[in-house]
Amino acid sequence: MVAGLGLLIVTAVLGFLLYEALRGNHLPPDVRLSVDSVARTGNGYLVKITAVNDGGSTAEGVIIEGQLKNGSDLVERSETTLDYLPPRSKKKAGLFFMKDPRQFELQVRPFGYEEP
Numbered sequence: 001m002v003a004g005l006g007l008l009i010v011t012a013v014l015g016f017l018l019y020e021a022l023r024g025n026h027l028p029p030d031v032r033l034s035v036d037s038v039a040r041t042g043n044g045y046l047v048k049i050t051a052v053n054d055g056g057s058t059a060e061g062v063i064i065e066g067q068l069k070n071g072s073d074l075v076e077r078s079e080t081t082l083d084y085l086p087p088r089s090k091k092k093a094g095l096f097f098m099k100d101p102r103q104f105e106l107q108v109r110p111f112g113y114e115e116p
C-alpha cells in the first residue's frame with residue numbers, strides 16, 4: 001500500500017513536470033517594482049523596493065534603477081542588481097541616496113536583465 005502511494009506521488013510529480021515543460025508559461029520576464037518605504041540611514045537614505053516577476057521566465061542579473069528628479073532635472077541616481085528572480089516570485093531590494101527621496105520625484109524601473 002505504501003509503495004503504491006509512493007508510485008502515485010512520483011507519477012503525479014513527473015506528470016506535472018512534463019506538463020510544465022511542454023505547456024508551461026514561456027512568456028518573458030515581466031518585472032514590476034513597488035516602493036515599500038523610505039528610511040534615514042547613517043549615510044543618507046534607503047529606499048526599500050519589492051520586485052515581482054509576473055512573467056513566465058526567470059530573470060538573472062536584474063538591474064533596478066532609481067532616480068530622484070526635480071522637474072526634468074536629474075538630482076541623483078542609484079542602482080542595484082538582483083542576482084536571480086524566478087517566474088511568479090518576488091524579492092526585496094534597496095537603493096541608497098544621499099538626498100531625501102521624499103523631497104523629489106522618485107522614479108524606479110527595471111533597467112535590464114540576463115537570460116539564464
